[in-house]
Amino acid sequence: MDLELGGKTAIVTGASKGIGKAVAEVLAEEGCSLHLVSRTEAGLVALRDDLNGRFGAQATVHALDLSKPDAVHQLAEAAGDCDILVNNAGAIPAGDLARLDDDTIKGAWDLKVFGFVGLTREIYPRMCKRGSGVIVNVIGMAGERPRAAYIAGSMGNAALMQLTRALGAESLDHGVRVVGINPGPIETERLVSQAKINADMEFGDENRWRETHKSLPGGRPGLPEEMGWLAAYLASARASWISGTVIMADGGQHSRSARA
Numbered sequence: 001m002d003l004e005l006g007g008k009t010a011i012v013t014g015a016s017k018g019i020g021k022a023v024a025e026v027l028a029e030e031g032c033s034l035h036l037v038s039r040t041e042a043g044l045v046a047l048r049d050d051l052n053g054r055f056g057a058q059a060t061v062h063a064l065d066l067s068k069p070d071a072v073h074q075l076a077e078a079a080g081d082c083d084i085l086v087n088n089a090g091a092i093p094a095g096d097l098a099r100l101d102d103d104t105i106k107g108a109w110d111l112k113v114f115g116f117v118g119l120t121r122e123i124y125p126r127m128c129k130r131g132s133g134v135i136v137n138v139i140g141m142a143g144e145r146p147r148a149a150y151i152a153g154s155m156g157n158a159a160l161m162q163l164t165r166a167l168g169a170e171s172l173d174h175g176v177r178v179v180g181i182n183p184g185p186i187e188t189e190r191l192v193s194q195a196k197i198n199a200d201m202e203f204g205d206e207n208r209w210r211e212t213h214k215s216l217p218g219g220r221p222g223l224p225e226e227m228g229w230l231a232a233y234l235a236s237a238r239a240s241w242i243s244g245t246v247i248m249a250d251g252g253q254h255s256r257s258a259r260a
Helices: 018-029 041-055 069-079 102-112 114-130 151-174 189-203 206-213 224-235
Strands: 009-013 033-038 059-063 084-087 133-138 176-183 245-249
Touching (some): 009 069, 009 114, 018 033, 041 059, 084 114, 102 114, 151 176
């Protein structure tokens, strides 16, 4: 299927690794020009060179901390006429309310929550004025299935889900779509590292880390490229009637009982 993304320009935040990197790879393969954003310049440069070598993609690197309002504005000024914005940057630490103090929660939300909000505030009006554009928010399942042991992420993700739904409910009137993705467990470097620790504690062998995921749907975590494919589809004209929706991309885990 031709997603008709050739010639489009996309901003991808948190692009140096994990889901953001996978999204950038799929969009580059589909013919998009890219603005790659993260705090890690070396990772962005390596990705830019790789995408150029494999796909001939035009990619611009922005080593910015999007928890800072000035950095958000700087990015918007450099890439504000984009066709696609993929908000993906940020990871909120685990912990219950007793373990996480206010400063820790606020620090995490500055990037994951207010980074999304700030960049959307900059880009969305430009898209509406032009009459076209798509914002894809990569959020997380904790907003759908909150856990006390991940209280800051549960609250932050729930807020981003409502941002997506509220803005996306009206955006199509302006020719713009706002959609979201809630990934379940995804086989990123972070997840694999934790799984190896768990496997070493449980089995005495970190190489058996895949066995720690037997309870997941299909007995495995999702793959970053599966999120990349979904994001590209949602950003394309093939999804032109989808807005104000958050897709649960977790192999059906959200539909299982709490016991499962």
